Amino acid sequence: MDKCRKIYRLYDDNEEKHYLSSTLEHSRLEQLAEEFRVKKEQIRAKDFIEFVHTHDQDAAEVEVHDLYF
Numbered sequence: 001m002d003k004c005r006k007i008y009r010l011y012d013d014n015e016e017k018h019y020l021s022s023t024l025e026h027s028r029l030e031q032l033a034e035e036f037r038v039k040k041e042q043i044r045a046k047d048f049i050e051f052v053h054t055h056d057q058d059a060a061e062v063e064v065h066d067l068y069f
Contacts, residue, residue, distance in 0.1 A: 007062060010045045018045035019062040022052060 003023040010018045022029065029052065036051050037043060045061075052059045 003058065005058065010048065012045040012048070013043045016045060018049065019064050020045075020049050020052065020059060021062045022056050022059040024052070024056045024059070028055075 005021050005023055006026075008020045008022065008026075008029060010020055012018070020029075024032075032052055032055060033048065036048055040047070049059065049061050
């Protein structure tokens, strides 16, 4: 059975919006965010996504586009 993938919207210290696809639960991502924050002076979403990928091989940044019909 495939793991359930969730999409999380991230805002970094530059107020840039990014989307992360991960199989980790929200509470685990919060733990990782706290752990990551301790090590960094400024948080960049792309760096955090790479950090999450070390804990979840399925984690990746997702591009989101609007589709109108």
